[in-house]
Amino acid sequence: MADVVLGIETSCDETSAAVLVGERRRPELAGLVILSQDVHRVFGGVVPELASRAHLAALPAVVDRALAEAGIGWSAVDAVAVTQGPGLVGALLVGVVYAKALAYAGDRELIGVHHMEGHLFAPLVEDPDLAPPFVALLVSGGHTLLLDVPAWGRYRLLGATRDDAAGEAFDKVATLLGLGYPGGPAIERLAPQGDPTRFSFPRPMRDEGYEFSFSGLKTAVLRAVRSSDDLERDRPHLARAFQDAVLDVLITKLERAIRATGHRTAVLGGGVACSRALAGLAARRLSDGGLARVAVASPRLNADNAAMIARAGWYRLGLGERSDWTLDARADLPLPGLEPAPTTLGAAHP
Ligand code: KG4
Ligand code: ZN
Numbered sequence: 412m413a414d415v416v417l418g419i420e421t422s423c424d425e426t427s428a429a430v431l432v433g434e435r436r437r438p439e440l441a442g443l444v445i446l447s448q449d450v451h452r453v454f455g456g457v458v459p460e461l462a463s464r465a466h467l468a469a470l471p472a473v474v475d476r477a478l479a480e481a482g483i484g485w486s487a488v489d490a491v492a493v494t495q496g497p498g499l500v501g502a503l504l505v506g507v508v509y510a511k512a513l514a515y516a517g518d519r520e521l522i523g524v525h526h527m528e529g530h531l532f533a534p535l536v537e538d539p540d541l542a543p544p545f546v547a548l549l550v551s552g553g554h555t556l557l558l559d560v561p562a563w564g565r566y567r568l569l570g571a572t573r574d575d576a577a578g579e580a581f582d583k584v585a586t587l588l589g590l591g592y593p594g595g596p597a598i599e600r601l602a603p604q605g606d607p608t609r610f611s612f613p614r615p616m617r618d619e620g621y622e623f624s625f626s627g628l629k630t631a632v633l634r635a636v637r638s639s640d641d642l643e644r645d646r647p648h649l650a651r652a653f654q655d656a657v658l659d660v661l662i663t664k665l666e667r668a669i670r671a672t673g674h675r676t677a678v679l680g681g682g683v684a685c686s687r688a689l690a691g692l693a694a695r696r697l698s699d700g701g702l703a704r705v706a707v708a709s710p711r712l713n714a715d716n717a718a719m720i721a722r723a724g725w726y727r728l729g730l731g732e733r734s735d736w737t738l739d740a741r742a743d744l745p746l747p748g749l750e751p752a753p754t755t756l757g758a759a760h761p
Contacts, residue, residue, distance in 0.1 A: 414432065414433065414434075414489055414490050415430065415431070415432050415483065415487050415490075416425075416431045416432065416488070416489065416490045416491070416492055416546060416721045416724055416725050416728065417429070417431075417472070417474070417477070417478070417490070417491050417492070417513075417721065418491075418492045418493070418524075418717035418719075418720040418721025418722075418724060419474065419492070419493040419506045419509065420467040420493075420506065420526075420529070420715055420716060420717040420719075420720045421494065421498075421502050421503060421505050421506030422469065422494045422496070422497070422498025422499065422503050422506070422526050422715065423462065423470035423498055423499060423502060423552070423553075424447065424448040424457045424462050424464065425445050425446065425447050425448070425459060425715040425716065426445075426446040426448065426466050426469040426503075427443070427445045427446065427472050427473065427656060427715065427716045427718075427720075428442075428443075428444050428468055428470070428473045428476070428477035428478075428717045429442060429443040429444070429477055429716065429718040429720070430442040430443075430477050430480070430481035430483065430488075430721070431715035431721045431722060431725055431757040432717070432746045435503050435653040436539070436566075437445045437727065438456050438610050438721075438725050440536055440718050441481035441482070441483070441629075442476075442478065442479070442480030442482075443477060443478040443480070443702050443711075443716060443717065443718045444473045444476045444477045444480065444717075445711070445714070445716050445717075446469050446717075447560070448461075448462060448465045448472055448481060448569055448690060450465060450714065452592055455586060455591070455592050456582070456586075456592055458697060459499045459501055459502065459544060460501065462499055462501070462502045463499070463501035463502050463504070463505055463518065463684040466502055466505040466506065466707075466723070467505050469480045469526035469650065470505060470506065470508075470652060470723075474509075474513075477697050477717070480501050485513075485517065486517075486518060487695045488517070489514060489519060490514075490519055490520035490521065490522060490535065490724070490726070490751075491492060491509075491513055491514045491520070491521050491522070491729055492522045492523075492524050492634055492720050492724020492725070492727075493506050493507055493509075493511075493517060493522075493523060493524065493525050493720065493724075494506055494507075494523075494524055494525075494529065494720050494740075495507060495524060495734075495738060495739075495740060495744055496526065496553075496706075496731065496740060496741035496743065496744030497525075497526055497527075497553065497679050497741070497742055497743055497744050498526055498553070498740075498742065498743070499584065500740050500741075500742040502723060503740035503741075505516075505541050506620065506645060506740075507523070507576060507738060507739065508758040509737060509739075510574070512739060515736060517580070517636065517677045517681055517698065520641055520728060520733055521733065521734045521735075521736075522727050522732060522733060522734050523730050523738045523739060524720045524723045524724045524727070525723070525732040525744055525745075525746055525747055526715075526720075526744075527549055527551070527554055527556060527681075527746055528582045528723045528746060528748075529562070529719040529720040529723045530549050530551060530583060530680040530681045530713070531547055531558075531678065531680055531713040531723070531724070532677070532696055532719050532722040532723040532726065533678065533680050533708040533713060533716075533718070533719035533722070534678055534708040535705060535707045535722055536710065536713075536718050536719065536722050537708055537712065538706060538708075541676075541678070541706050542565060543560045543562050543565075543676075543677075543723070544559075544560060544561045544562070544672070544674045545560050545562055545676035545678050545706070546559055546560070546569075546665060546668040546669050546672055546674050546676075546677050546678070546703075547556065547677075547679075547680060548580060548661060548664075548665045548678070548679055548680070549576030549679065549680045549681045550576070550577040550661065550679075550680075550681040550682070550683035550684060551576060551577075551578050551664045551681035551682045551683060551721050552576060552578035552579055552582065552593075552682055552688075553576050553578070553579070553760065554571070554576050555571060555572040555576045555577045555623045555625075555661075555737050556570075556680065556746075557571070557621050557664055557665065558653075559668065559672050559674075559756065559758075560678070561714050561751060562728070563726060564622050564726070564727075564748045565746070565748050565750060566746055566749050567748060567749075567750055567751065567752040567753070567756075567758070568746075568752060568758070569621040569668050569752050569756060569758040570621025570622040570623060570664065570758060571622065571623065572614035572622070572624065573623065573624045574625060574626040574756055575623055575625040575626050575629065576622070576625070577622075577625060577657060577661060577683050577684045578595060578649070578681070578682050579591075579600055579625070580591075580625035580626075580628065580629055580657060581594045581683065581745050582594035582595070583655070584598065584632050584650075584663070585598055585662055587629075587632055587633055587636050587648050587716050588601075588632075588636065588642075588649060588650060589642070589646070590646075590650075595682065595683060595685070595686060596685070597651065597687055597736055598650045598654055598749065599654065599686050599687070600650070601650040601651075602647065602650045602651040602654045602655075602688065603651075603670075603686065603720070604647040604651075605647035605648040605649070605650055605651025605652070606647075606651065607651050607652065607655055607751040608611065609648035609651075609652065610645075610647070610648055610649055610651075610652035611652060612628055612631045612632065612634055612635075612652050612653060612655075612656040613628055613631055613656065614628075614659055614660050614663075615627050615628055615653055615655050616660070617659065617660045617663050617664070618759065619667040620665075620758070621665075621667065621668060621757075621758055622668055623660065623661075623664070624679065626655065628653070628656055632649060632653050634648065636651060639702055654688060658688060658689050658692050659688070659692075660694055660746055661683075661689065662692045662696050662697075662725065663688070665693065665697070666696055666697060666702070668756075669697060669703045669757045672704065672756065674723045675703050675704060675707075676704045676706060677693065677697055677704070677705050677706070677753075678705075678706045678707070679693060679705065679706070679707040680707070680708065680713060681713060682713060682714050682715065684707055684708070684713040685710040685713045690705065690707050690708040693705045695705070736746065
């Protein structure tokens with residue numbers, strides 16, 4: 412088993428490299444560099460072609476810097492773990508080609524990692540005792556997944572979104588409110604100034620099952636914005652009501668899954684899990700009453716980063732898995748280890 416794994420993440424608009432060093436089961440984070448691409452702000456969203464170019468320009472320096480932070484040279488690296496998908500295919504390709512070239516030239520091991528499995532492994536970087544069984548809520552800009560995780564590497568899909576991902580809803584509503592990109596942090600900053608009773612938005616599908624739908628909520632915000640006679644005055648109230656509705660739906664379904672499975676741990680992951688409001692609500696609804704422990708990584712490890720990719724790769728390398736030189740970027744890579752959810756849990760089967 413490798414003792415030093417270099418992680419590389421370029422699936423969207425963060426160029427990131429990380430170094431994990433250590434014993435078989437307890438690697439430590441020795442270096443992590445995350446370079447957020449600022450260029451997209453002026454466009455109000457990620458421009459794929461610009462993202463690829465920015466990764467290409469930055470990745471060699473980001474990898475060098477992560478190795479320097481770890482105090483090691485390239486020769487000490489045993490394996491390279493890289494995000495294979497899902498994500499923007501051009502952006503992914505930069506990371507995959509770079510990782511392949513590094514591993515091939517140095518005759519090192521290579522492992523392709525699923526981006527959402529990376530998010531799932533993020534809390535393990537800081538909390539090595541985190542262990543299944545648990546329920547995981549993974550909420551990012553592209554995905555909303557509720558998973559029953561009986562063991563690492565085995566994932567039962569309880570529910571996903573039928574339309575927009577949770578993070579996407581934050582970004583779109585932020586645009587409607589005239590806030591910048593990315594929208595989640597901007598809404599979270601504004602929401603505490605809002606009166607939660609001024610607007611009331613629907614909580615789509617909250618009271619049934621495990622699936623999510625956020626596009627109707629977005630339309631409800633759009634209508635409220637259009638009928639407001641003073642958006643300046645209403646903006647914080649709208650942000651507050653929207654955030655309350657999304658978080659309530661997310662945590663209600665997480666709580667339902669915890670009760671149905673009987674698991675005592677809930678894991679939050681993905682960019683939306685940077686939200687202190689989300690973690691706070693999960694704590695109030697799950698841990699305060701003794702229902703489940705809530706595990707959530709620090710914001711730096713919930714946003715897109717290579718430490719989580721290195722950690723998921725470390726796990727897969729430990730199983731003896733390797734990628735070969737045909738490894739290719741895949742925008743729609745399926746989550747590995749997906750198995751049907753037991754019908755007793757009442758999960759929908761697509
Ligand atoms: O995982 P991530 O960094 O990238 C993807 O894999 O998509 O997630 C990005 C998403 C964005 O939609 C962003 O608005 C959202 O995470 N996000 C937040 C917060 N911070 C980031 N959403 C709500 N509250 C936050 N504090
Ligand atoms: Zn992500």
